[in-house]
Amino acid sequence: MNPVATLFLAFAMSTDAFAAAIGKGATLHRPHWREALRTGLIFGVIEALTPLVGWFIGRAAAQYVSAWDHWIAFTLLAILGTRMIRNGFKASEADEKKPAAHSFWLLALTGFATSIDAMAVGAGLAFVDVNIYSTAxxxxxxxxxMVTIGVLLGRVIGDVVGKRAEMAGGVVLIGIGCVILVEHLQLL
Structure with missing residues (x-):
């Protein structure tokens, strides 16, 4: 794979994480650039590891990964999105009620849910002549x-949207899950 194709693949794989990051940034109380960078690093590391895992699994059994990846991604994103929507109904209009940061585990779970497709891509790359390490x-x-930018952009959107920002982020996560599911089901 040439460098231009690798670049396009890299940014294509980051789009769902970017959308999720906007929602995460919108739910925080004026996230600082350090929180945005922390979130970006967590998502980035996970998104880099999943194609490697997929590549190794793809070497062993690609059909098993591709048969279930869309269902796993949909389920995780639907659960996280529903949780965000439910929390949005509980949210107070006061900014003081917003957290200053998300927990590592919540970010890691969201990062994993948005990177399931990268695992499937990694499985597919197992059959192509590609340097998986540089691609990952x-x-x-x-x-x-993209996630760092998304969290900072979410800060602006969060100020505009107010207490419904978390609900909007939840809808985005569920939407991403639905798109992943529909795309894979249409291929059948």
Whole structure:
């Protein structure tokens, strides 16, 4: 795979994480750039590791990964999105009620849910002549960049949207899960 194709693949893999990051940034109390960078790094590392895992699994049994990846991603994103919507109904209009940061585990779970497709891509790359390590690094770097920007953009959107920001982020996560599911079901 040439460098231009790798770059396009890297940014394509980061788009769902970017959308989720906007929702995460919108739910925080004026997230600082350090929180945005922390979130970006967590998502980026996970997004870099999942194609590697997929590649190794793809070497062993690609049909098993591709048969279930869309269901796993849909389920995780639907659960997280529903949780965000439910929390949005509980939210107070006061900014003081918003957290300053999300927990590591919540970010890691969201990062994993948005990177299931990268695992499937990694499984597919197992059958192509590609340097999986440089490709995974490009995917991770693109995701870290896009998520950091997304959290900061979410800060602006959160100020505009107010207490419904978390609900909007939940709807986005569920929407991403639905798109992943529909895309895979249409291929059948």
């Amino acid at each position: 690094a490009a995917i991770g770097l693109a995701t870290a960049t």
